[in-house]
Amino acid sequence: MPEEDSPEKLSNEIPKELLDLVQAEDTSLKISRICFENKIEEDEKIKEIAYQAGRVLLGDLPPGKFQEILTEKIKLSSFLARKIAREINESVFYPVKESLATLYKEEITPIEKPPARPLKVPSPPEAAPEKKPETPKKVGTYREPIE
Secondary structure (H helix, E strand, O other): OOHHHOHHHHHHHOOHHHHHHHHOHHHHHHHHHHHHHOOOOOHHHHHHHHHHHHHHHOOOOOHHHHHHHHHHOOOOOHHHHHHHHHHHHHHHHHHHHHHHHHHHOOOOOOOOOOOOOOOOOOOOOOOOOOOOOOOOOOOOOOOOOOO
């Protein structure tokens, strides 16, 4: 094993904050929650998403490539990959953006929110203006007062 890839060398380059985050149970819970909320329930896909997020935190995968990996390697739709990448970025990566910026020597920016898919709601049929029934005209009858 070359010296530059030794675990001691890697752990010296990676900020402690990121190492702690990779090992934290809270991190895996956040990623699992994001997956379930986005209807990803297959254990293998959830594990792979968590693995790829760990690669970002350990300096092996630049944050800007995370969404691309979700699309290509895990075979998520581009819409879903963007949504999941944005949510993981917000809840996992963004709180430690300074450490990631130091590790990757680049600024970490949030992923833009994907455009909302328009809901196809049928428009209600236009109601005809309500017509009041015509009242018949009264024919007046003259009556004389009774005395």
